[in-house]
Amino acid sequence: MIPASFDYVRASTADEAVQRLSEAGEDAKLLAGGHSLLPLMRLRMATPSLLVDIGGMRDLSYVKDGGDSLAIGALTRHGELARNELARREAPLLAHVAGQVGDPQVRHRGTIGGSIAHGDPASDLPAACLALGASFVTASPRGEQTRSADEFFTGFLETALAPDEMLVEIRVPKSAGATWSFQKFNRRAQDWAIVGVALARNGSTRIGLVNMGATPLRATAAEDALAGGASPAEASSRAGDGLAPPSDLSASAEYRRHLARVLVRRALEEAVAG
Amino acid sequence: MTATQAAPGGVLGQRLLRKEDPALLTGEAQFVADLNVPGALHAVIVRSPVAHARILSVDVSPAMSVPGVVAAFTGKDLEGEWAGPLPCAWPVTPDMKSPAHLPLATDKVCYAGDGVAVVLATSEYAARDGGDAVAVEYDPLPAVVDLDDARSDRVVIHDELGTNTSYVWELTPDQAAVDAAFADAAHTVHGHYVQQRLIPSAIEPRGVLVIPQPFNGEYTLYSATQIPHILKVMLALTVGVPETAIRVIAPAVGGGFGSKLNVYAEEALALALARKMRRPIRWIETRSEATQATIQGRGQIQDIELAADAEGRITAVRVKLLADMGAYLQLVTPGVPLLGAFLYSGVYDVPVYSFSCTSVFTNMTPTDAYRGAGRPEATYAIERVIEDLARAVGVDSAEIRRRNFIKAEQFPYSSAAGLVYDSGAYEQALDRALELSGMDGLRAEQARRRESGDRVQLGIGISSYMEMCGLAPSRVLASLNYTAGGWEAATVRLLPTGKVQVVTGTSPHGQGHETSWSMIVADRLGVGPEDVEVLHSDTAIAPYGLDTYGSRSLSVGGVAVAIATDRVIAKAKAIAAHQLEIAEEDLEFRDGAFTAKGTPERSMPLGAVAFEAFTAHNLPDGLEPNLEASSHFDPPNFTFPFGTHVCVVEVDTETGLVSLRSYTAVDDCGVQVNPLIVEGQVHGGITQGVAQALFEEAVYDEDGNPKTTTLMDYLVPAASELPSYVTDSTVTPSPTNLLGVKGIGEAGTIGSAPAVINAICDALAPLGIHDMAMPATPERVWRSISEARGEEAKGS
Secondary structure, X not given: OOOOOOEEEEOOOHHHHHHHHHHHHHHEEEEOOOOOHHHHHHOOOOOOOEEEXXXXXXXXXXXXXXXXXXXXEOOOEHHHHHHOHHHHHHOHHHXXXXXXXXXXXXXXXXXXXXXXXXXXXXXXXXXXXHHHOOEEEEEOOOOOEEEEHHHOEEEOOEEOOOOOOEEEEEEEEOOOOOEEEEEEEOOOOOOOOOEEXXXXXXXXXXXXXXXXXXXXXXXXXXXXXXXXXXXXXHHHOOXXXXXXXXOOOOOOHHHHHHHHHHHHHHHHHHHHHO | OOOOOOOOOOOOOOOOOOOOHHHHHHOOOOOHHHOOOOOOEEEEEEEOOOOOEEEEEEEOHHHHOOOOEEEEEEOOOOHHHOOOOOOOOOOOOOOOOOOOOOOOOOOEEOOOOOEEEEEEEOOHHHHHHHHHHOEEEEEEOOOOOOHHHHHHOOOOOOHHHOOOEEEEEEEOOOHHHHHHHHHHOOEEEEEEEEEEEEOOOOOXXXXXXXXXXXXXXXXXXXXXXXXXXXXXXXXXXXXXXXXHHEEEEOOOOOOOOOOOOOOOHHHHHHHHHHHHHOOOEEEEOOHHHHHHHOOEEEEEEEEEEEEEOOOOOEEEEEEEEEEEEEOOOOOOHHHHHHHHHOOOOOOEOOOOEEEEEEEEEOOOOOEOOOOOOOHHHHHHHHHHHHHHHHHHHOOOHHHHHHHXXXXXXXXXXXXXXXXXXXXXXXXXXXXXXXXHHOHHHHHHHHHHHHHHOOOEEEEEEEXXXXXXXXXXXXXXXXXXXXXXOOOEEEEEEEOOOOOEEEEEOOOOOOOOHHXXXXXXXXXXHOOOHHHEEEEOOEOOOOOOOOOOXXXXXXXXXXXXXXXXXXXXXXXXXXXXXXXXXXXXXXXXXXXXXXXXXXXXXXXXEHHHHHHHHHHOOOOOOOOOOOEEEEEEEOOOOOEOOEEEEEEEEEEEOOOOOEEEEEEEEEEEOEOOOOHHHHHHHHHHXXXXXXXXXXXXXXXXXXXXXXXXXXXOOOOOOOHHHXXXXXXXXXXXXXXXXXXXXXXXXXXXXXXXXXXXXXXXHHHHHHHOOOOOOOOOOHHHHHHHHHHHOOOOOOOO
16 A cells, blocks of 8 residues: 555544544544455545544444434444344344455454444445434534534545534434345455445335445335335335436446335335344 | 285275374464564565556656665566566467467556566565555556357457467367367257356465575575475576576465466566575565466356267267466466367267367456366266256266266277276276265155255266376377476485385375375385374475476375385395395395395394494495485376266355355375375365355456455365265376375366256256256346246336
8 A cells, every 4th residue: 555645643532532623624534443444545445634533432332222213433443343232132133234344354444433424335334224214413613513414424535514513423213123135236255335225114214325326325226115005116216216326337327226216125124024 | 016005904095183283283384474573675566457558657756765675676577587488388389379368567567466576574564555556547447257259359458469369279180080079969069067166275375585685696595485406497497596506495385276386577576676686585475466466266167068869878079168367378377178188088988079269368367276176066067068968868867977978898999089007997987976975865756846946956966087197208298299207206215214205296275195105115115104204395395396286286296206216126036135134035025124034033123223323333235325216207197096976056046145055076096005195185175166156256357457355255165065074085096106095185076067957957957957057046046037027026
């Protein structure tokens, strides 16, 4: 790895981290697990002037019972979340999805906060957060703020986070009684999904889609159809409606829309059966 | 010569763990990038981002202001350093066209990745920053990325050649017979196949380090290469350093698959710059760089036709090939199609044969040998098109093969293409593979899934292959215009303590030669394999050698080791006879000792003979001291391994996803020295063929921009994508060497791709799908299914 040169500091608290970001301006980046940022730096597609390393803040790695919701520290690693008993019981979709990210090395280093803050439409966890109606707690020099997942992802690799704002906690409504399904379609187990579907059914049905547009997003047309009484087959046929998925080496937009329909139908079938 | 079977209780045939592995697994082994030389300058090559352009200007001065940068040179700056162009050792025809190819381009770039400047700095970070600072102005030209477009000469890449066609090579012993066979045929079938470009992706990218010796003008060059000996000679010619002043060492090398069977620009540059700067020069390739600057494999468009009688017996094979050379001819680029040229009749008894190949330049990375080199392509074509013949005749995949196999009693078999196959038992391998794969149960399950309209359909694919390896008889290479021989050298010496030292001209980079050569020697000398030291991959230690490629090492280099060992035994016998005061013919050598026949108490262990040879106190008159012998073995023929693979796939007809359900391989590589190593080669080889069938493709856009420049985009499969393979073997010794060995390094790759695609086509046959391009991506399979079902692909 031969990145461009950069400065590096370690921060031991969230307040210290956002203070550093605030001083450094837009060219500073937080470094947590590094599994999104470092590959970009290796290719010099990202050239931050300052890395603020928050990886040492172990007090931000936790899964706590917050009454109606689970509170998950932003620095909780995917592997920790996948194995956590409380998460597996109260947010089984999220714990399952965390266990499907990348490969064991990625899950050993990558953090849920890093995955969400990166805002990659190809990542699994943001779609799961959308399906579960999660909300995100952030810190900044202006104080703490909470936003819903639905208002968080604003553009390709862009989020509502200000340059000096840090994600500190993910809150997920408890969903022990819900049925769910996660359908990840890829060619190699370690890869990002070509298309993924995270579906939670708890009275209403919420469907998060992976890699079906510029941001992590919901299959609203299919959700609306279900709410209107459509069958799984009818609803899933609308899974790609209104979306502009990317065309790349893995798949054309047309094929992604087809996959979304197939995978949403399979997810619905599994969730209904479950 | 008679072949020897592995003797029960002997060392040959044992599943010994590899001697090499502890150092590799613990990190003790040193690769080029691990070599830390004080004062070394790190080189970064500035590469063209465009596929085809005139170079208007190259300004390296901005690099010179980057802290740590010591020097920077353009291609023109270094023009005077070269005594010759980068070598192509295989001018396949007298009129073959080859462009001048210098280590750095001077006037034009011909592929994205072509080097235009080099920056030297005190760290690799500074060198990279300096490289980024170099300013190059390009005047872009239209790029040629399509082989038919290349042949049309719409855009001529190398002005001085006047054409993009490098050569046309023909092998048609009897044109009239070909015409007659097709005119008289009851059945003719035609296959058109694209062998996509592949990126070799060795686990260790390339690297080179050149250390100039301070006073005497000599250089030690470390390179991640398969060919230290060939490299030494070629660099002497290219850089103009006397051969005697270059020592080449291949340290631990992390795989090659043919991609390190080359003489690369960076190796020549490092040597020339070490001469110019009088400092050590180090260059380490990055992974993304390797997707452009290291040769690529395959890149052929194949048309194959079979003529057959009413029962499906093939009466003629006719092949036309269009081969992608890439931008320049590297070391053996033009020869790769020729390595397959003789094999398009596969394992079948075909009386009439015709092959022709047209090779063209394109604006893409040069192609060259990649695992199998010409033979996987040939096998793919015949093993795919014979499925069409089976369908035309109305018999199944196994039956069409049985009707056409060369029979065991026909060996040695003279092929219509002009080879003599050494030995084979093709039907036996097919029978065993069908039995192991559980074919009857699979067909029943397939019928059930078809009947019920299951969205997951089952497909079974067979591939019966043979290959030629053991490169190569030198006289045959001469007839193909290759500019070197095909022999291999070995020296075996007994040390005073009875230990054994072997020097081999092969250059292992993952094959386990230290283990296998130790076993060959131990088996013959009656010592333990741990008592044998194998030295290799250093031209100062092993002065003679032709290195490792083309599944040649065991059947040429290993045989040389065996011959040299036997010569040592013969000399030792003379000494033992002298010391025991007995006639040589009354001595026998068994279990590591010379013993008088009939009087076992008169015996002398080999170790004692070795010490006597060393002290030389009491040797027969006229006999020189020490026990050492060499062999330079030139094989009398190629060897011809073979086998049958059976692949079972599940195809999700909704998504097009293909999953391997099981894979059975029955390979015959003759006598096996170490079955554990054989299985390792088979496993890796199968995976590389599966990778071509399902996953890998070097993709370029229409402007020649490479799109697969990371391992996120170029999909090398991992264990999670693959089933556990079932492997078995038959043993048909080669009669052409005293070990009876054939070679196994490429067999898995040669047999596997057609087995996978045949399985996919079998799964989808009820839909009328009988071909599938490689790689069979989910989208490609889904589109085929959608078209076959007459559905508009919904969406958009």
